[in-house]
Amino acid sequence: MHNVGLLLNGNFEYSPSKDQMNDTRVMGDYAIPYWKITGFVEYISSGQKQGDMLLTVPEGAHAVRLGNEASIEQEISVTRDMYYSITFSAARTCAQSEKLNVSVAPGPESGELPIQTVYTSSGWDSYAWAFKAKLGLVSLLIHNHGEEEDPACGPLIDAIFIKTLYPPNATQGNMLKNGDFEEGPYIFPDAPWGVLVPPNTEDDHSPLPGWMVMSYTKVVKYIDSAHFAVPRGARAVELVSGLETALMQEVSTVSGRSCRLEFSVGDAGDGCAGSMQVRGYAGQGSATVQYNSHGTGGHTRASLEFAAEENRTRVVFVSSSYITKGDGTLCGPVVDDVSLVCVSHQQPPARRLRRL
Template identity: 85%
Template sequence: MAFYNGASVVALLLLVSTAARAAGDGLLLNGNFEYQPSKSQMNGTRVMAENAIPYWKITGFVEYISSGQKQGDMLLTVPEGAHAVRLGNEASIEQQISVTRGMYYSITFSAARTCAQSEKLNVSVAPGPESGELPIQTVYTSSGWDSYAWAFKAKRGLVSLIIHNHGEDDDPACGPLIDSVAIKTLYPPQATQNNMLRNGDFEEGPYMFPNAAWGVMVPPISEDDHSPLPGWMVMSDTKAVKCVDSAHFVVPHGARAVELVSGLETALMQEVRTVPGRSYRLEFSVGDAGDGCVGSMQVKGYAGQGSTTVTYSSQGTGGHTRASLEFAAVADTTRVVFVSSTYITKWDGTLCGPVVDDASLACVSQQQPPARRLLRL
């Protein structure tokens, strides 16, 4: 029988800690940054050694922040747990993840601004060309923290997730706070004969933190194959849509829906193969998420050259109405688009809007073939 002293146990734990995390739904290893760096590797709040934060590699000006810490007159808070990291100029955090080649994954993390500037974050996986720039200058919650999603297709079995702040502020420490980094395997649904829309019920989407009652923001994404909301693209310059779940919101159908929180600045879009001349019917639900969003809501649905406007009077307590649109396809590909034509804010000043859910598209008639002409000899 072998016996191990305390030093051996510590060495074994350190060896295990260098292994890559096998991807599964949930937080990355030390994804909430509760495992702290050693004080000998810190200079005040700044982390000095690249491997000081367990399971993470850092570059640039990175700070380890405790909830309640002050920055000038600002009191820094942490959404979950007691710690987070702050990315200053040209700072990044990186972790290796074991994934399945060819599979799709969504990354969810929480972020908060700490400086009066248009902060952006670059999220990428290496090796591979996949990266995305996430604008975080708009704050969608009263706490100042928002959760964001980004997706990628694994090109190899071992990848490095990198979250980078390219900031160029005069204050090198100026930058966003990052907390609660999680991953989820995506299984993009396919179109069916009954519903030509992929993921029309929005059930497949990013990881949502069980204790987070603010939903997950999906920022602009123009490639549906790499969307954390499979099948759908978010068309905007800087604004996002919000994924909401039935655990924290009122959802018209199933467990998830999408809240259009940015008015005319953001559209939800999907391209569908159609046959010119055939008639199709688009159906969808419009309502409110039961999150205190009160007012007259309007959602415009577009398909081909057809459109419909759905008005819903929200009391902020939940409810929905069903809408439909029939149209004739004029091309081999038809865009289905949902956009909110109203801007609504809640009592605390945060953006909100109508919920869209349970969207379906089906062919209702086929183009008749031309009549045969009889030739007389």
Template identity: 65%
Template sequence: MMLNGALFLLVCGAAHAAASGGDGPLLNGDFEYLPNRHQLNGMRVIEPQAIPHWRATGHVEYVEAGAKQGDMVLTVPEGKHAVRLGTESSIQQQLRVTRGKYYAVTFSAARTCAQDEKLNVSIVPGDQPGELPIQTVYTSSGWDSYSWAFQATRGLVWFVLHHGDDGVDDPACGPIVDNFAIRMLNPPQATHDNMLVNGDFEEGPYITPGSPWGVLMPPLIQDHVSPLPGWRIMASSKVVKYIDSEHFSVPHGSRAVELVAGLEVALLQEVHTVPGSSCRLEFSVGDAADGCAASPMRVQVATAGASRTVDYNSNGTGGCNREALDFTAQANSTMVVFYSMGYHMTSDGSGTLCGPVIDDVSLVCVPQHHARRLLR
């Protein structure tokens, strides 16, 4: 996305109060503070500052629950109001953050027109924008919650959400977005007891209290910040789901990852190792108690030194097994990879995608000369 003149002036001007970069909703992140009606033409926003605490450019619509496009009722993810981004449009909000710290932004999105709708997310000033593919709907609600992360390069930045050209004729066509929140990430450190960073998945994006859907974490290119510290999601357009113990069965602690996209996505982390070291990878595999019944659900776990297929017989009501993989480190770094070998839906017929849950992952390696000493 190009930085246009209007956005440049917004970044340089910074003449109004900015949202704090703490944990919780952005200012008017649910769009329930209404614009003045004279700033709207029907649903279309006609003044950049019409939506309180936001700036809008291009074809942006302020949507009320029950509004229609032709015969189709437009989905409002939460509450009574949301925003629809037409072709070549954007919304942005200024954030007050701490330079050098990592943050994750969470929001909900629902596709309305084109099959290949995508959203570009960026921080100005900051890195190149990231792309969130929203073609696949993972829940029966018609919308999903997504997360995107960044490292702050300034104390005052603009969060920008941009929707491009879908190749459709109607300029109003585009995704509906709602329920924006932010969380500062505090990545834990690896230890002798666990060489993996954030192996228990307790550090991750903001999950809105009361939201029963979890948060999707999209694929990442190498240079982007992960909303799940320590881990990367490798795929072309699919995601993994971040879940909490308030709404799901979690093997350990209060957070875990559900592999909802089968063979099309992998969860991985690269760890520094000493060649020849004896290593043990331990992890929990279970189900989220979301009706994901399958016998078995299969998880493939792999490193450069070994791989294993783990079968978990799920009745969709929760539970887990503790598993392990022993291997010898082959190089100065070792990639730990998890992926689901099947595609699953919840048993209620809603079409909600689901899969095996991974949690409480630990890796311990003992150098070869230490291992020999322990055997004596």
């Protein structure tokens, strides 16, 4: 398996034959090359109209739409016990509270991706989801269990990529795993909107290795230096959901040791302007970082000193403000280059008794 690649016909440019189509609806289970479909699946061309709405496609000329209880499925060759992330683009069409189920069999690897909030002005968002391969051949399933009156209502899906993840380990210089966020899901090189990481409470299977996204229905945005201002390196995280989402990692610590958490807070250079506030928590300590953004990039460095009180310490970041760009889309502060170091208190040397 390559480190990263488009799934076979992952952009749906190989079309069904006309005799397996009823208008836009795909009629045969295997009509879309390399995919198995179930339920009400439509093959959508860019520029197609639905009522007064023009349907756009993020990559190439075609995408699929999943109606009520519809799904697409493909078998993928992987390496057993390796970690993988899936990145794909999705757009809401006419429903108000759409969700997508992504799963891999054999499992029980599955996740529910909330897609009711749109984070781009184009209407397309890219999402990431991760899994650990149980076997060398797995089956990826994307399913819409919508219950809309119109069976044609449902999300558009396009551009499905897979990437091997190599979760980094903590080091002596940084007790946090992936504190620089350099390891993460595939980001489309020609998509200037980043990748949304949905809620996940399993850091082992996070598309952002080491980190968990704590939320009910909101996300964080994974961004790259090709399209955004990143404080350090090539990747960072933008907290786009205010108080509704926390970025968290649990670290093994030794009770009583003095610790120092350092991190960068800035803006993504994406026109997100205003007063930003990030709260960083570690153990019983907390630090609030104010950053006045002009939306043109830049960052500040912050630190928090605390004493570890248990053998597990949670490091948490939350944006305390909701910010929108001029086009009405949600945005927020960027967090990057996070490090945690704990040191034991130096004990005075033991006094020796001199024998007379």
